[in-house]
Amino acid sequence: MSENSSAAGHTCTISLELNGERRELQVQPWTTLLDLLRDQLGLTGTKKGCDHGQCGACTVLLDGRRINSCLTLAVMHDGASLTTIEGLASDATLHPLQAAFVKHDAFQCGYCTPGQICSAAGLAAENRASSRDEIREHMSGNLCRCGAYPNILAAIEDALPTLRGQEGAQ
Ligand code: FES
Numbered sequence: 001m002s003e004n005s006s007a008a009g010h011t012c013t014i015s016l017e018l019n020g021e022r023r024e025l026q027v028q029p030w031t032t033l034l035d036l037l038r039d040q041l042g043l044t045g046t047k048k049g050c051d052h053g054q055c056g057a058c059t060v061l062l063d064g065r066r067i068n069s070c071l072t073l074a075v076m077h078d079g080a081s082l083t084t085i086e087g088l089a090s091d092a093t094l095h096p097l098q099a100a101f102v103k104h105d106a107f108q109c110g111y112c113t114p115g116q117i118c119s120a121a122g123l124a125a126e127n128r129a130s131s132r133d134e135i136r137e138h139m140s141g142n143l144c145r146c147g148a149y150p151n152i153l154a155a156i157e158d159a160l161p162t163l164r165g166q167e168g169a170q
């Protein structure tokens, strides 16, 4: 990370692999990862719900692990790999979780959906949930005000075996 001062104020240069593409970015030291994504890069798929680490709407995958992007500063992640909801599909093919959410009608307003899907992708990589109750427990940081939980649970339960198969094949 390098630091620069200019008329525009103090900025730092960081490097991020963002959805598979290495990017050099100028960020102000106080910019959260969430604001970098939404305000600076126009990646508005990641949602700002509470902005206080309580709802999970801002969940992204940082070096493969789920994280609330509202609670962390962008400058802390120089060199990291970041995946947002925009980076989960490959070409024209939906990610298995995206397909399962569509199949199970797992959204109403959809505002929480990107965070739910990123969180579920992180959960699959953690390989910790093998029952409905465990999925519920490990997804409990992601709130849905519409109450689409039964369908979200069904979608994740449906997609987990596919995701585990993909991990095993790598
Ligand atoms: S916006 Fe980050 S947890 Fe709610």
Ligand code: FES
Pocket (backbone or CB within 6 Å): 106, 107, 108, 109, 110, 111, 112, 113, 143, 144, 145, 146, 147, 148
């Ligand atoms: S679908 Fe509306 S908040 Fe979850």
